[in-house]
Amino acid sequence: MSEDERRERYAVALYSTLGFxxxxxPWAGLSPARREVWYVRAEAAMAVADKEIAEASRTAG
Structure with missing residues (x-):
């Protein structure tokens, strides 16, 4: 999976937390500017996840 695909998955997952x-x-109908807001949030979530994975790898190995 590319970083762009990963970012898209995270952004869609975060957006879906809005519920109703x-x-x-729907995500498909959002303007590029609105999507960009969610991409920024996705990148922040990805950074946290990457850090946690790296820390877990260090302590496990």
């Missing part, structure tokens, strides 16, 4: 609002305004 996300259902009323």
């Amino acid at each position: 609002s996300a259902e009323r305004h």
Whole structure:
């Protein structure tokens, strides 16, 4: 999976936490500017996940 695909998956997952609002305004219909907000959030979540994975790898090995 590419970094762009990963970022998209994270962004969609985060967006879906909006519940009803996300259902009323599907991801596919969001403007590029609105998607960019979620991409920034996704990148932050990815950074945390990557750090946790790296820390877990260090302590396990």
